[in-house]
Amino acid sequence: MSSLFNHYDLAGLALRNRIVMAPMTRSRAVTTVPDALTATYYAQRASAGLIVTEGAQVSEQARGYLFTPGLHSRAQVAGWKSVTDAVRAKGGAVFAQLWHVGRLSHVSLQPGERAPVAPVAKAAAGVQAFGYREDGTPGQMPASTPRALGAGEIPGITADFVAAARNAVDAGFDGIEIHGANGYLFEQFINGGLNTRDDAYGGSIANRLRFVLETVDAVVAAIGSQRVGIRLSPFNRIFDMPAFEDEADTWMELAHELAGRGLAYVHLSNREAILAAAGERFIREFRAAHGGTLILAGNYTRATAESDLAAGLADLVAFGRPFIANPDLVERLRNGWPLADADGATFYGGNATGYTDYPAYSEEVASA
Template sequence: MSILFSPYTLAGTQLKNRVVMAPMTRARAVTTVPDELTERYYRQRASAGLIISEGVPVSLQGRGYLFNPGLYTQAQVDGWKTVTAAVHAEGGRIFAQLWHVGRVSHTTLQAEGEAPVSASGKQAAHSMAYAYDEHGQPGPVQASVPRALTTAEVKGVVADFVLAARRAIEAGFDGVEIHGANGYLFEQFINPTVNDRTDEYGGSIENRLRLLLETVDAVAAAIGRGKVGVRISPFGRLFDMAAFEDEAETWVQVAKALQQRDIAYVHLSDQLTIGAEGMPEGFARTFRASYQGTLIAAGGFARDSAQRALETGELDLTAFGRPFIANPDLVERLRNDWPLATPDRATFYGNSGAKGYVDYPVYSAAE
């Protein structure tokens, strides 16, 4: 049997194969509560060894996109219960990706039209939130100028993640993934071109990593370290993340710190496949040298390249994103070398109902 389709034990959770469905924003939850379409979408894709849900805001403040299902109300918890039950009924496993976008938000998404929050008051240039435009219509809009969180408020963000993690377990998720990637709140603290703070969360590498690591520790204490994963995007450039002097050293320090914490996994997001700069050649091996726990990566894998990454020990699990959109039976297509359907980019995001969401068929040889 190909190692890609062999079982894997993830911190005590049994996965039926090593194919991971990567988190993907779909913006279909009109009321921010998972509904029947959400349930059907994830059920259809439950042949993955592990599903990592779309980004789930931990609070109203953490939203950067309309129509995303959250985990900050009881109604949302109840909605997610139907989703996790459906995935489990198909023999799948699912983690919730816990998300705070920080400055990649807009005043129309915030309570009483307040400014979004970040490590500083620096605006994310040329960065779009999905909010309401000047005509009150949903669409991409320039992210608003944020305000810097106070030191006390930073502690409150940690508490929001803990509460959302507890709610995720109540909702039936097998664990949570803390979204520390792609230019969102945690990266805004890690990157000194954004973070100009003078308190305990700014300045040194240790201080800039403090929010991420305090959150990991608090969530692990609340639900168990074997139920906690972390996603990061070393050298990421999305949403106005600029290069900085001690960048490689910073990400190696992240690897070492997460190794010490013995969490479920680390998930690397290589942005090369989404049109941004990717990780430098060889850095994944550098990261692996400091982090020996379960390692997942997403970034344009096909069957053969995923297989090679597993065989060499570079990775333990491989994540596929866009291929899962148009191929709900992706695992079987990969296993049998069946052709892959092409997704309709026009229906990737937004409130378009079932179209481009749950209407992609499974493979039929007759076709």
């Protein structure tokens, strides 16, 4: 049997297979509280070895898009509890992704309509936020120019992550994933091209890693290292993230720093971009430096997933879009059944259409 379908011990959590459902924002939480439809959606996909939920904002300030769920109020915790109950009833395991978008937001989403926050007051060029237009209707609009965080405000954001991590445990999650990837707040600090601060949170590699490592340490102290993963995207260029001089060294230093912290896993979201920028050697060196469980994501098929596991590039592989259209992705991969294609028009927002109405293969065959 292929190792894709082997059990895996994730820091004491038994996973049924090595297939992870990648975190995917679906923008169905109209009131920021996940509801019964969201519980159904995740339960349908519970045969994944591990589900990582869509990003959940850790505060109102952390939000960059309408209809994304939070994990900072009692109502949100109760909503997520119905999700974790439904996943666990199907024998699944689930981590919550904790998210702060930083500058990738819009004033209409921010408390008091203030500017979103970032390491520096530089807008993300060409990036759209999903907020409220002047007439109060939802729509796409350019991300607002952020204000630079004062050094004194940064511990408050770390505290928001700690509170959200505690909330995640209360809501029944097996753990949390810190979203340090894809151009959001932590990556804005890590990126030396964007983060030109001249205080303790900018400049040298150690200074640019300070915020994310302080947050990792605080969350680990609160809920335990075995419950904490982190997602990163070395060499990411999306959302206006520039190349910078000591880029490979920065990520390798982070891998070394994380090694001493014994996290449940490190998750790299952009396998193909890393391979294009720095080759397989970078992933091998990163994995060796970090030493613990490594999850890779990005355009996987059964064949490429199996070959990466066999080659020792990763311990677990994450699938994103294939899980949208194939709730029974694991069974389809195992049996070599055809995969349905996801409809991009229903990725974000709306209702059950394109969310919970994709059939399992057996239902597809029965109705044909």
